[in-house]
Amino acid sequence: MTHERRPETAGPQRHLSPRELDRFNECVLPYLDAAHNLARYLLRDAHDAEDAVQDAFLRAIRHFDGFRGVDGRAWLLSIVRNTCFTRLRGRPSSGENVEFDEEIHIVEETAPGPEVDLARRAATEAVREGLDRLAVEFREVLVLRELEGLSYKEIAQVSGVPIGTVMSRLARGRKQLLLALGPPRAQGNR
Amino acid sequence: MLCDDVLERLSPFLDDELDPLRSREIQQHLDACPSCTDALGRMKELAERLRAEAPYYPAPDSLRARVSQAAWSDASRGRVTGRHIGVTARGWLGAAATVIAIVSGTWLFTSLQRHVSFGSIEREVVSSHIRSLMANHLTDVASTDQHTVKPWFNGKLDFSPPVSDLATSGYPLIGGRLDYLRGRPVAALVYQRRKHLINVFAWPDEGVADAETPPRTQQGYHIIHETHGGMAYWIVSDLNSDELSSFGKLLATGGEKGQRP
Numbered sequence: 001m002t003h004e005r006r007p008e009t010a011g012p013q014r015h016l017s018p019r020e021l022d023r024f025n026e027c028v029l030p031y032l033d034a035a036h037n038l039a040r041y042l043l044r045d046a047h048d049a050e051d052a053v054q055d056a057f058l059r060a061i062r063h064f065d066g067f068r069g070v071d072g073r074a075w076l077l078s079i080v081r082n083t084c085f086t087r088l089r090g091r092p093s094s095g096e097n098v099e100f101d102e103e104i105h106i107v108e109e110t111a112p113g114p115e116v117d118l119a120r121r122a123a124t125e126a127v128r129e130g131l132d133r134l135a136v137e138f139r140e141v142l143v144l145r146e147l148e149g150l151s152y153k154e155i156a157q158v159s160g161v162p163i164g165t166v167m168s169r170l171a172r173g174r175k176q177l178l179l180a181l182g183p184p185r186a187q188g189n190r
Numbered sequence: 191m192l193c194d195d196v197l198e199r200l201s202p203f204l205d206d207e208l209d210p211l212r213s214r215e216i217q218q219h220l221d222a223c224p225s226c227t228d229a230l231g232r233m234k235e236l237a238e239r240l241r242a243e244a245p246y247y248p249a250p251d252s253l254r255a256r257v258s259q260a261a262w263s264d265a266s267r268g269r270v271t272g273r274h275i276g277v278t279a280r281g282w283l284g285a286a287a288t289v290i291a292i293v294s295g296t297w298l299f300t301s302l303q304r305h306v307s308f309g310s311i312e313r314e315v316v317s318s319h320i321r322s323l324m325a326n327h328l329t330d331v332a333s334t335d336q337h338t339v340k341p342w343f344n345g346k347l348d349f350s351p352p353v354s355d356l357a358t359s360g361y362p363l364i365g366g367r368l369d370y371l372r373g374r375p376v377a378a379l380v381y382q383r384r385k386h387l388i389n390v391f392a393w394p395d396e397g398v399a400d401a402e403t404p405p406r407t408q409q410g411y412h413i414i415h416e417t418h419g420g421m422a423y424w425i426v427s428d429l430n431s432d433e434l435s436s437f438g439k440l441l442a443t444g445g446e447k448g449q450r451p
Contacts, residue, residue, distance in 0.1 A: 021265040029258060029410035036249035050253050057257045061264050120243075127243045145205065146240040152207045171201035178236055 020064055027072030028060060034073060034148055035080045041143045042084040044132055052087055056080040074150070077158045081140065088136065130180045138173030141166055191219045196226050204233055251387055254428055255323040258409040262317075311372065311424070312408045318369055319389045319411060319426040322378065328387070329365030329380055339366045343377055351377035351392045352421065354444030361388070361437055371424075381437070388427040388437060395422035402438060405431035414438045 016024060035056065039049040056079045060067075067075055131139055144150045144158060152170075156163045196219045202208050203216050220227050249257075322328050331342040340353040346368055355363060361381045369378040369391060376393040395417055402416040412434045414425040425438055 015267050016261060016265040018265060021261060024261050025258070025407070025409050029261070032254055032257060032410065033246075033248040036253065037247045040247040046247075049247070050250065053249065053253060054256060054260075058260060061261050123239075123243045124245055127239060128245050131240075131244060142240065146237055147244060147246060152202070152205065167202050167207065170205070171198070174201050174233055174236060178232060181236070181239075 014062075014065065016061060016064060024061065024064055027067070027070065028064075028076050031073045031076050032057075035076055037147060038077055038140075038143055039080055039084050041131065041139055042081070042136060043087060048087060049084075052083045053080060056083040059083065071154070071157075073148075074154050074157045077144070077148075078160065081158055082160075085136075126181060130177050133180060134173055134176055137169055138176060141169045142173045142177065145170060191215050193219075193223060193226055196220070196223070197229055200226070200230050200233055204230065204237065248385070251323050251385070251428065254410065255320040258316075258411070259320050259324065262313075262409060312406065312413050314371055315389075315391060315413060315424045315426050316408045316411050318371060318378070318391065320409075322367070322369070322380075322389060323387065328367070330367035332365040334363050334365075336363060339363060339379070342366060343368075347375055347377060349377075349394045349421075351379065352419065353379060354441060356381065356437070356440050356444055359440050361440065383427070383429050383433060383437070386427055386429040388425060388429060388434070390441065391424040391426075392421050394420055396420045398422070400442075402442065405434055407431075416442060418442050 032053070036049060036053050039052045039056070040046065043049050043052060056076070060076055060079050063079075069075075131142065134142070140159060141155055144155045150158070152163050152166045155166045159166065161169075196216055199208060199212065199216060203213060206213075208216070220230060331339055333339050334355075334357065336353040336355045340350065343351055343366065351366075353363070353366070357363065361383050364380040364382050364387070366377060366379045369376050371391055371393070374393060376391050379390040379392065381388040381390065398417045398420075400416075400418040403414060405412040405414050407413070411426050411428055412431045414423075414434060416423045416425070416438055423438075423441065425434065425441070427434055427437075429437070
């Protein structure tokens, strides 16, 4: 993380060139939703997540000259992820691994509209709560794997850990989530 | 292989992240072991459940607007303030362009084209869209009723913009406002698709044949330009390009059917 803060070489502050802006819009901006989703799961707070994503994007803009290659998604998500972890560390009572926290579990307007049936809503709520209660390292790999479809290698890149660690975190995360969610409901969706 | 060894590797097995040899060993074990197969089934089910039921939190429009605005203004700051850097950079760009022009005329042509579109009406349209989301000034007249929105423009513009009701097709009208584009006041109509807002900018453009361009992307937004019934339309949204295209088509037909002035 700290290596991003290298001294600016060209003048007081560098800015995106028109070509860089094009590239930024093409390679990074399309992953804004993924960035927000990840931040939302890591921080478990809508307001914090928005702030963190905005911070992360400002950093991404500032350090866009450090972006090489083509995988804008992994590059962006790793910045978002680091921004979120920095925030988590700064939270009072280092709020991770809290077993139960009423405030965090406010029901949000995830699926509005009366046409959404209650059973489905309850299912969504159960899964969300199960994820929210996992330790943040497990939540992170599960979101990246199941919701974003990243490979282990990409997850390793985002999280800055070896692939073996990704593998064991996913295995443990899944085990814990299975325990938390209990047996699958009889009328699952298939 | 023992059940314990297999269970420990089920997760990467499911993700197809084991080397082929390991993977085959596990498959062989699974073929013969119902309880490990059960365990794999549960894990699969969990994965499906997460994909189907875990909420996904897309970025709110306001955040999208702030972020793309930040990138855009960073880039324009670079062009305006970087006097010494800018001049040398421009010099270098010029030199590079000359060299490249000699090397490849086609390449220069495309890059020039990009540069032109960079400063064109599309950016103006996107900026207006972003401003409307940011400044809390989405609509001057907030109404889902076309018969309220359309007359509102009377006396404010020197033309009467067609306002279609597309709610039955899943694009409810939110309202309208005055905007300023291409050096003239224009009508901005706001529609919605799920949580995505669509700005439609309209002004008269007589003498142009009916046409529609495929969606283009600028700063992460999709833009469609179409002309029909003597009006030019610029449609912009973060909605996916497929749905925005069908919206464009609806607008073209709905506009003709109903509310021509």
